[in-house]
Amino acid sequence: MLGLYIHIPFCRQKCFYCDFFSIKYDENQIIKYISALLNQAKQFSGAKIDTIYIGGGTPSVLFCGQIEKLIGSLHKIFDLSNLKEWTFELNPESADDEKLKFLKRSGVNRLSIGLQSCNDDDLRFLGRVHNFKRFVEVFESIGNVGFKNTNIDLIYGLPARSIKDWQKILGRALQFDCSHLSLYPLSIEKETLFYQKGISVDENMQNDLYQNACKILSQNNFIHYEISNWAKDGKESLHNSNYWRNYEYIGLGASAAGYFKNKRYKNVENIERYISSLCHCGQESSIEQEEYIDDELRKIESIMLGLRLLNEGTAIENFDNGREKILNNLLEQKMLYRDNDRIKLSKDFVFLSNSIISQFMK
Ligand SMILES: C[S@@+](CC[C@H](N)C(=O)[O-])C[C@H]1O[C@@H](n2cnc3c(N)ncnc32)[C@H](O)[C@@H]1O
Numbered sequence: 001m002l003g004l005y006i007h008i009p010f011c012r013q014k015c016f017y018c019d020f021f022s023i024k025y026d027e028n029q030i031i032k033y034i035s036a037l038l039n040q041a042k043q044f045s046g047a048k049i050d051t052i053y054i055g056g057g058t059p060s061v062l063f064c065g066q067i068e069k070l071i072g073s074l075h076k077i078f079d080l081s082n083l084k085e086w087t088f089e090l091n092p093e094s095a096d097d098e099k100l101k102f103l104k105r106s107g108v109n110r111l112s113i114g115l116q117s118c119n120d121d122d123l124r125f126l127g128r129v130h131n132f133k134r135f136v137e138v139f140e141s142i143g144n145v146g147f148k149n150t151n152i153d154l155i156y157g158l159p160a161r162s163i164k165d166w167q168k169i170l171g172r173a174l175q176f177d178c179s180h181l182s183l184y185p186l187s188i189e190k191e192t193l194f195y196q197k198g199i200s201v202d203e204n205m206q207n208d209l210y211q212n213a214c215k216i217l218s219q220n221n222f223i224h225y226e227i228s229n230w231a232k233d234g235k236e237s238l239h240n241s242n243y244w245r246n247y248e249y250i251g252l253g254a255s256a257a258g259y260f261k262n263k264r265y266k267n268v269e270n271i272e273r274y275i276s277s278l279c280h281c282g283q284e285s286s287i288e289q290e291e292y293i294d295d296e297l298r299k300i301e302s303i304m305l306g307l308r309l310l311n312e313g314t315a316i317e318n319f320d321n322g323r324e325k326i327l328n329n330l331l332e333q334k335m336l337y338r339d340n341d342r343i344k345l346s347k348d349f350v351f352l353s354n355s356i357i358s359q360f361m362k
């Protein structure tokens, strides 16, 4: 299994909570950026790809012509004969019928839509460009165009919101026939407007909202397959599951990470430097960090990633070299459990997942 992640670091405007690498949309730069990204892609020419994820940023800010150049070239550079899943991230304000039809024709078979909330006051508070009505229109077009595999992203635990507010939002989101939901607690990150403004969140409240969501989603036939992700049966994201299975993937674009031939790498987190490193006269490397993953590190990473997959867990053989003691302790406390040759996180302790998983990092 080999994945391909493509980062499009352009957005209409910066949301107040977001610290992902993205800048304001700039058409001139986008053209140069796509050429640079395709030059990096050629370094992996012929690779047989199983899943593709085009994320951001906001990939849907690209015009059809730009998407066509990108997708058309990917078909030529890579071997896509075995492709199983192709996801494209959409923001409601920049999705339209023409783009949706074009994506469908190009082989994209999964869409991930950043809704964040069904409440317009929340959307304004978060600094989103769209309102709920716009999302409803886009979701209808998505259905008309024939996409059956759709994810919706929601953010919960905004300040001064009650459990009732959240239930209303989740209930409204469930009225749409989506096959996958990603729910994230609002986190206040450095370098964001929320951080500068001193906005804070109530983590106990966020935990209550999470537990509530777990209950509601299981009543609605969603399988809780990863800490923050729920899917209808068979609609789990294959691309993201393969990250958690610690499989390899190629990462293209500024700031994108990759894991290929036993090396993890990260591309430069700067658009001008990324472009100049990949033009014909480029002197610098497009990669700013690289690390060889030996067997020991691979096992630690497999534990950290695999425990996130609630129904799959990770192989027991990863718990050697001194990790047996930590494992036995966590098994005794019932925070982890053994299922044949797999070790899994107990559902009652998902809210402590960070502290459980971090014990294996020492
Ligand atoms: C990098 S964003 C890209 C998706 C797309 N550009 C969008 O905004 O809809 C992926 C998702 O991470 C979540 N996210 C980003 N920053 C977050 C934060 N500080 N707290 C909680 N969720 C966050 C949002 O739900 C977002 O849809």
Ligand code: SF4
Pocket (backbone or CB within 6 Å): 010, 011, 012, 013, 014, 015, 018, 019, 020, 022, 056, 057, 058, 091, 114
């Ligand atoms: S949340 Fe999405 S749209 Fe908003 S700034 Fe971040 S990447 Fe861009």
